[in-house]
Amino acid sequence: xxxxNTKLTEEIIRASGVNPKKCMKCGKCSATxxxxxxxxxxxxxFVYMVESGDIEPLMNSKSLYMCLSCFACIxxxxxxxxxxxLVEAVRLSVIRQQGKNHMTADDVPAKLSEDLPxxxxxxxxxxxxx
Amino acid sequence: MKVSYFxxxxxxxxxxxxxxYAHKCAEALGVSLEEIDNWQCCxxxxxxxxxxxxxxxxxxRALKFAKSKEQPLVSVCSxxxxxxKQTNHAMQxxxxxxxxxxxxxxxxxxxDGSTEVYHYLEMLRDLVGxxxxxxxxxxxxxxxxIAAYYGCLLLRPNSVMQMDxxxxxxxxxxxxxxxxxxxxxxxxxxxxxxxxxxxxNPEFASKKSKAITDNASSFGADMIVxxxxxxxxxxxxxxxxxxxxxxxxxxAEALGVKEDAQNA
Numbered sequence: 196x197x198x199x200n201t202k203l204t205e206e207i208i209r210a211s212g213v214n215p216k217k218c219m220k221c222g223k224c225s226a227t228x229x230x231x232x233x234x235x236x237x238x239x240x241f242v243y244m245v246e247s248g249d250i251e252p253l254m255n256s257k258s259l260y261m262c263l264s265c266f267a268c269i270x271x272x273x274x275x276x277x278x279x280x281l282v283e284a285v286r287l288s289v290i291r292q293q294g295k296n297h298m299t300a301d302d303v304p305a306k307l308s309e310d311l312p313x314x315x316x317x318x319x320x321x322x323x324x325x
Numbered sequence: 326m327k328v329s330y331f332x333x334x335x336x337x338x339x340x341x342x343x344x345x346y347a348h349k350c351a352e353a354l355g356v357s358l359e360e361i362d363n364w365q366c367c368x369x370x371x372x373x374x375x376x377x378x379x380x381x382x383x384x385x386r387a388l389k390f391a392k393s394k395e396q397p398l399v400s401v402c403s404x405x406x407x408x409x410k411q412t413n414h415a416m417q418x419x420x421x422x423x424x425x426x427x428x429x430x431x432x433x434x435x436x437d438g439s440t441e442v443y444h445y446l447e448m449l450r451d452l453v454g455x456x457x458x459x460x461x462x463x464x465x466x467x468x469x470x471i472a473a474y475y476g477c478l479l480l481r482p483n484s485v486m487q488m489d490x491x492x493x494x495x496x497x498x499x500x501x502x503x504x505x506x507x508x509x510x511x512x513x514x515x516x517x518x519x520x521x522x523x524x525x526n527p528e529f530a531s532k533k534s535k536a537i538t539d540n541a542s543s544f545g546a547d548m549i550v551x552x553x554x555x556x557x558x559x560x561x562x563x564x565x566x567x568x569x570x571x572x573x574x575x576x577a578e579a580l581g582v583k584e585d586a587q588n589a
Contacts, residue, residue, distance in 0.1 A: 209375075209376075210374045210375055210376045210377075211373070211374065211375075212375050229516060229517040229519075229533055230522070230529070233526070233529055260522075260525065261522060261526075261529075263477070263517050263519065263520040263521075263522055264370045264371070264477075264520065265476075265477035265478075265481065265516075265517035265520065266477055266478075266481035266482045267477065267481065267516075267517065269481065269482050270480075270481045270482055270483050270484075270491055277373075279373065280373045280374075283372065283373045283374055284373075284374050287372075287374050287377070298525075306524045306525065308562075310339065310558055310561075310562070311339075311523075311524070311558065312335045312338075312339040312340060312554040312555050312557075312558050313334045313335045313338050313339060314333075314334065314335040314369050314402070314404055314521075314553075314554050314555045315369075315520075315521045315523060315524050315555050315558070316521075316524065317334060317366055317368055317369040318368070318369030318370045318404070318520065318521035318555070319521040319522075319524045319525070321368045321369055321370050321372060321380060322370060322521065
């Protein structure tokens with residue numbers, strides 16, 4: 196059993212605005228996710244793991260940094276659960292902690308290529324860094 | 326017609342063409358794009374958390390500026406448009422969020438989310454009209470088979486973006502038809518190119534982009550058009566060799582202002 200994460204779970208649910216209880220477990224979110232193959236925990240797992248307060252494995256997973264913010268799971272969920280908003284809220288609960296940024300300015304030069312648009316850098320920073 | 330214009334970071338740097346052709350075409354169509362004063366980067370992606378406030382302020386300032394001029398706010402980059410529109414929607418619908426934002430802004434009047442936010446494509450469709458554009462085409466793009474690439478950000482989340490049917494859109498195809506070319510409908514036109522994850526995991530972006538360009542080619546497309554600099558980058562760098570062009574360049578060509586724009 197995982198430890199009591201009631202407070203953290205409530206915070207994630209409040210920040211995301213998601214009600215995981217609406218999920219009917221059809222799996223369409225994960226079926227449509229373009230990053231599915233790269234994820235350890237998939238969008239549908241975020242939904243039921245947050246619902247049951249099993250947050251820590253999600254916080255330690257690289258899945259948090261593979262979500263593309265493409266909104267496919269949000270639009271295609273037949274129940275309007277919006278799993279990507281949970282991914283975002285869990286990721287924030289990690290990177291808001293001191294020293295937990297997933298990317299820093301020092302990491303950027305090594306990741307640049309000649310034509311890489313600024314848009315990619317600012318987007319990655321918004322998602323990975325506080 | 327005058328509209329407020331939010332160019333965004335990339336249109337001033339790596340995607341200058343997208344901006345330059347947007348201006349030239351607007352001019353040819355009788356629209357004046359008035360760049361808003363002191364705009365700041367939208368941040369590239371909308372943060373969906375309701376308690377993330379500070380990183381949405383630059384968008385609110387842009388929206389508020391357009392409101393003060395009583396103009397719609399237009400942008401060309403899919404990402405800027407997505408962030409501006411979602412931020413505006415949050416200001417309209419989430420009163421707790423809106424009141425926090427207005428406290429941060431500390432201005433005399435609060436912003437209520439009442440600015441109309443248009444993507445340039447929507448401006449062409451709803452404010453100019455595709456029929457009016459068709460009449461102004463001097464160089465019809467006859468014989469070209471063009472695959473429109475919507476990607477994610479123009480269409481989703483549909484409850485907010487409200488641009489078109491998110492699973493069977495036609496706005497891009499209607500524009501392509503108005504320019505005299507033939508649109509190519511293919512399955513992956515609204516799937517993700519790999520986005521910003523290309524920075525950390527280029528192999529992944531490569532897989533995503535290759536599937537899209539291969540799909541467009543297999544339906545007989547000669548070229549792909551897009552509105553998004555990051556989509557263009559991913560599709561060009563990681564796709565097959567099909568040309569990827571900005572829709573504003575194509576529009577400039579059809580309206581006969583392309584050379585004009587290049588010499589400007």
